[in-house]
Amino acid sequence: MPAYHSALNDEQDARQVGNMAILPIKTKIRGPAPVANPEEGDIVDETLDLFRANSLFRNFEIKGPADRLLIVLILFVSDCLAKIGTARTVPTQIEASKSLNTLSVDNFAIPGDANFPLNAHYAAPASRSDAEYLRQYLTQVRQELAARLVERLYADGTGKPNKWWMSFQKRRFMNRSLGS
Structure with missing residues (x-):
C-alpha cells in the first residue's frame, strides 16, 4: 500500500524555493505565506489529516514540490508530539500551545543547511534572499500547524491530549526527525 501524497502537487501557479512549494495557508499569523481560500483545505489541514496514516510508512516517493513541504510538516508534527509526550506532567492546552509555539519559532535547519x-x-x-x-x-506554517495541532489534541475537552494522537509520539516518519 503506497503512502498518501499531497493533493496540492498539481498547483500550477505555486511559487517554488529550491524544489519546495510555497503554498497558500489559512492563517492570522503574520508572514510571507499567500492567503488561501477559507472555504478550501490547505497544506496544514492536509498535513494533519495525513499524518497518522503516513507516519506508518518508512518510504515515501516524492511526486511533486507539495510532497516535499508535506514531508517537512509531517516531521514537524512528529517533533511536536514528542515534545508534548516528554513533558514531566501532562501539559494543559495552554501549556502545550506555549511549548509548541516556542518550538515552531526556534532556529531550525532548512534545505541546503548542513x-x-x-x-x-x-x-x-x-x-x-530565497533562503530567508x-x-x-x-x-509561519509551523506556527499555524502547531496551533491547529493543539486544537485537535485537546478537542475532547478533558484537558488531556488525545491518546490516539499521542500514540504516534515515538513513531518516526521515514525513520527521520528534524532534530528539534
Whole structure:
C-alpha cells in the first residue's frame, strides 16, 4: 500500500524555493505565506489529516514540490508530539500551545543547511534572499500547524491530549526527525 501524497502537487501557479512549494495557508499569523481560500483545505489541514496514516510508512516517493513541504510538516508534527509526550506532567492546552509555539519559532535547519536531515531530496534555495523567504514561510506554517495541532489534541475537552494522537509520539516518519 503506497503512502498518501499531497493533493496540492498539481498547483500550477505555486511559487517554488529550491524544489519546495510555497503554498497558500489559512492563517492570522503574520508572514510571507499567500492567503488561501477559507472555504478550501490547505497544506496544514492536509498535513494533519495525513499524518497518522503516513507516519506508518518508512518510504515515501516524492511526486511533486507539495510532497516535499508535506514531508517537512509531517516531521514537524512528529517533533511536536514528542515534545508534548516528554513533558514531566501532562501539559494543559495552554501549556502545550506555549511549548509548541516556542518550538515552531526556534532556529531550525532548512534545505541546503548542513544539518538538514533530508538534503539529498531537496534543492538548496538559489539565493540568500530565497533562503530567508523560505525560513520565514516555514516559520509561519509551523506556527499555524502547531496551533491547529493543539486544537485537535485537546478537542475532547478533558484537558488531556488525545491518546490516539499521542500514540504516534515515538513513531518516526521515514525513520527521520528534524532534530528539534
